[in-house]
Amino acid sequence: MPNCKTTVPFAGTEEQERQLREVIAAHKGEQGPLMPILHEAQEIYGYLPEEVQKIIAEELNIPLSEIYGVTTFYTRFTLNPKGENQVSVCLGTACYVKGSASVLAEVEKVLGCEVGAMTDDGKFSVDATRCVGACGLAPIMLVNDDVYGHMTPDRVAGILAKYM
Amino acid sequence: MADNNMVKVTVDGVEVSVPADYKIIDAAREAGIKIPTLCYLKGVNEFGSCRMCLVEATGARGLVAACVYPVSDGMVVTTDSPAIRKSRRNSLELILSNHRQECTTCERNDNCELRQLCADLGVDHVRYQIENLEPQLEESAPHLIRDNSKCILCRRCVAVCRKTQQVGVLTPADRGFATHIEHAFGRDMAEVNCVNCGQCIAACPTGALSLKSQTNQVREAIQDEDKIVIAITAPSVRVGLGDRFGEPLGANTEGKMVTALKRLGFDYVFDVDWAADVTIMEEGTELIDRIANGGTMPMFTSCCPGWIKYCEYYHHDLLPNLSTCRSPQQMHGGLIKTYWAERNHIDPSKIVVVSIMPCTAKKFEIEREEQRLDNGCMPTDFSLTTRELADMIVESGMVFGMLKDTPFDPIMGESTGAAVIFGASGGVMEAALRTAAVILAGPEADVPLIFEETRGLEGIKEATYQVGETTLRIAVASGLNNAERLIQAIKSGEAHYDFVEIMTCPGGCINGGGQPQHSAWEKSIKSIPAARIKGTYNIDDKMPLRRSLENPEVKMMYDEYLDRPNSHNAHQILHCTYVERELYKI
Numbered sequence: 001m002p003n004c005k006t007t008v009p010f011a012g013t014e015e016q017e018r019q020l021r022e023v024i025a026a027h028k029g030e031q032g033p034l035m036p037i038l039h040e041a042q043e044i045y046g047y048l049p050e051e052v053q054k055i056i057a058e059e060l061n062i063p064l065s066e067i068y069g070v071t072t073f074y075t076r077f078t079l080n081p082k083g084e085n086q087v088s089v090c091l092g093t094a095c096y097v098k099g100s101a102s103v104l105a106e107v108e109k110v111l112g113c114e115v116g117a118m119t120d121d122g123k124f125s126v127d128a129t130r131c132v133g134a135c136g137l138a139p140i141m142l143v144n145d146d147v148y149g150h151m152t153p154d155r156v157a158g159i160l161a162k163y164m
Numbered sequence: 165m166a167d168n169n170m171v172k173v174t175v176d177g178v179e180v181s182v183p184a185d186y187k188i189i190d191a192a193r194e195a196g197i198k199i200p201t202l203c204y205l206k207g208v209n210e211f212g213s214c215r216m217c218l219v220e221a222t223g224a225r226g227l228v229a230a231c232v233y234p235v236s237d238g239m240v241v242t243t244d245s246p247a248i249r250k251s252r253r254n255s256l257e258l259i260l261s262n263h264r265q266e267c268t269t270c271e272r273n274d275n276c277e278l279r280q281l282c283a284d285l286g287v288d289h290v291r292y293q294i295e296n297l298e299p300q301l302e303e304s305a306p307h308l309i310r311d312n313s314k315c316i317l318c319r320r321c322v323a324v325c326r327k328t329q330q331v332g333v334l335t336p337a338d339r340g341f342a343t344h345i346e347h348a349f350g351r352d353m354a355e356v357n358c359v360n361c362g363q364c365i366a367a368c369p370t371g372a373l374s375l376k377s378q379t380n381q382v383r384e385a386i387q388d389e390d391k392i393v394i395a396i397t398a399p400s401v402r403v404g405l406g407d408r409f410g411e412p413l414g415a416n417t418e419g420k421m422v423t424a425l426k427r428l429g430f431d432y433v434f435d436v437d438w439a440a441d442v443t444i445m446e447e448g449t450e451l452i453d454r455i456a457n458g459g460t461m462p463m464f465t466s467c468c469p470g471w472i473k474y475c476e477y478y479h480h481d482l483l484p485n486l487s488t489c490r491s492p493q494q495m496h497g498g499l500i501k502t503y504w505a506e507r508n509h510i511d512p513s514k515i516v517v518v519s520i521m522p523c524t525a526k527k528f529e530i531e532r533e534e535q536r537l538d539n540g541c542m543p544t545d546f547s548l549t550t551r552e553l554a555d556m557i558v559e560s561g562m563v564f565g566m567l568k569d570t571p572f573d574p575i576m577g578e579s580t581g582a583a584v585i586f587g588a589s590g591g592v593m594e595a596a597l598r599t600a601a602v603i604l605a606g607p608e609a610d611v612p613l614i615f616e617e618t619r620g621l622e623g624i625k626e627a628t629y630q631v632g633e634t635t636l637r638i639a640v641a642s643g644l645n646n647a648e649r650l651i652q653a654i655k656s657g658e659a660h661y662d663f664v665e666i667m668t669c670p671g672g673c674i675n676g677g678g679q680p681q682h683s684a685w686e687k688s689i690k691s692i693p694a695a696r697i698k699g700t701y702n703i704d705d706k707m708p709l710r711r712s713l714e715n716p717e718v719k720m721m722y723d724e725y726l727d728r729p730n731s732h733n734a735h736q737i738l739h740c741t742y743v744e745r746e747l748y749k750i
Binding site for chain 1: 326331332333334335336337338339347348349356747748750
């Protein structure tokens with residue numbers, strides 16, 4: 001799915017930028033420094049907005065477009081901030097054949113928020129994940145670290161209400 | 165005698181001895197075999213993605229991509245078998261399934277590599293086709309149109325932008341079926357640090373990247389009886405235009421080109437070579453002045469709008485080093501709308517200057533606000549590429565080979581050999597040296613005419629010349645990756661020069677993004693830039709006048725109008741300022 005550009009205004013702090021520059025400095029001399037820097041940058045900011053990628057591009061002297069290409073290629077990277085609660089629905093094979101797509105559609109409907117994005121109030125973000133290794137419970141929905149197995153669309157609203 | 169660096173390879177029964185670092189595709193070429201390719205662009209993009217070049221090779225499992233698979237001694241390669249033909253046709257059909265086929269009306273309908281491959285490989289129908297594939301147009305830039313619905317994801321544009329030009333504004337984004345070519349964060353091309361060189365268009369095998377043509381607007385201006393429409397043609401156009409009409413590579417088509425422009429209805433046809441001679445007078449004087457008065461050194465040439473924009477994005481600290489001279493195109497337009505207009509008592513606002521250029525960045529340059537003249541006019545109104553002129557000639561039904569020769573119009577048509585070589589990498593430098601040598605050593609001195617070290621396709625060239633009392637250390641770079649290497653050497657203190665020429669396109673303007681296109685195969689078997697460069701120096705050899713300061717029409721212009729190079733008036737019309745551009749604007 002397209003890793004859309006975020007509409008959330010950037011709110012990075014000076015402390016975060018200091019940490020980012022430290023990380024870049026630590027990896028700069030290495031061969032292939034981009035991937036570890038991106039991973040750590042995402043740890044610092046929670047996501048990889050244009051402002052962060054720009055700093056990395058300038059420091060590493062790599063075109064911004066190339067970094068954007070990498071961050072949109074790997075699903076591990078996100079260009080959108082995460083909500084206070086991260087809702088994930090497994091789209092692995094077992095969950096998928098058990099109907100997880102309709103669960104995911106229901107999550108999007110209830111929250112009014114597309115996959116990869118965050119709700120306007122910052123309370124929730126929605127992701128589709130690959131297999132989480134609990135196929136016996138398929139289809140599976142996760143909210144943060146809480147696992148909900150044998151999901152059906154009609155249970156979605158009730159579960160999400162607990163986190164609102 | 166065995167040579168450790170050579171290996172014997174048999175390709176389709178033909179044995180060839182080739183360097184050990186060759187790929188199969190190189191050995192096949194030497195064996196006289198053309199392996200079909202789409203993503204391959206020799207020396208620029210070699211990564212085996214399109215699967216058109218699959219072959220069988222001993223020691224390899226299954227079919228391998230000939231563009232990346234290395235040769236080994238005794239290797240036997242088969243490039244043509246039922247399995248290979250089937251695989252290639254299947255791959256081609258799959259590529260076509262996601263390609264919006266509007267071939268009859270596509271800009272590349274006469275030279276699309278994808279369409280040619282379908283013909284070559286006998287693909288006469290497509291079993292799979294995505295329904296309702298819509299155009300995905302990105303038209304924000306002044307020089308090109310991108311349509312991802314025709315993109316086959318070969319990444320040739322990405323590679324040339326990143327590797328050859330050191331800019332890298334194009335990238336594949338997302339993955340799998342969603343993969344597409346775009347700019348960082350989906351920005352418009354006009355918003356990113358593109359230098360408008362057009363080498364991505366030249367690299368594109370399909371119509372996914374195409375020129376933004378202005379031939380219709382120019383035709384309208386020609387039809388308008390209130391307008392005086394003047395064509396001015398760049399040095400490189402005359403050695404490129406003939407490609408489209410089957411003339412030998414690098415052939416000088418100057419006389420036919422002028423005839424064609426007259427028949428298209430241009431009121432006057434002037435030669436930008438004349439303005440190139442003016443440029444040398446201005447730039448040469450500026451250089452001598454900087455040396456004498458301790459100006460910012462080294463001085464960099466400023467004829468190339470791609471290089472100027474690159475410098476404005478990447479090297480703000482070098483902006484004072486750029487010559488303040490406008491490019492020959494802009495000098496010429498400026499002098500037409502001042503000197504020529506006043507001399508002929510014509511209202512400059514009625515004049516439409518149309519430049520014919522090998523270059524796509526000129527389309528950006530003519531819009532630069534800092535180029536506006538004191539009388540409110542922009543120097544140049546339209547900038548057409550060589551390809552657009554060829555399109556107009558074809559549309560108007562002229563049989564190019566049968567056109568007679570016509571000379572340029574006075575009083576901006578006379579030129580010297582120094583001007584015509586402006587199109588080749590090193591040519592501006594040599595032209596400047598020819599005139600500077602006379603000025604520095606005095607008119608009586610025996611000064612050289614040819615500066616051999618400035619010539620050729622090397623990415624970086626350097627030399628030291630003694631002219632009169634002055635020692636001139638010069639360097640020449642073409643291709644922005646080479647320019648960047650040179651700049652780094654200068655900034656680190658490793659290299660010291662007085663005068664540096666930079667051209668954005670590899671080999672110079674003769675290889676500009678607006679010149680007639682050639683397929684990846686043609687580019688792999690012959691050097692198109694080398695042929696055009698040869699054509700350029702051949703013209704120079706035959707010119708009666710070969711130093712810019714000898715041009716009688718240039719002398720006349722200074723006598724009648726500007727007084728002398730770098731005079732106050734000259735500064736108003738022929739010089740300009742530059743701006744700092746933010747590399748990544750959020």
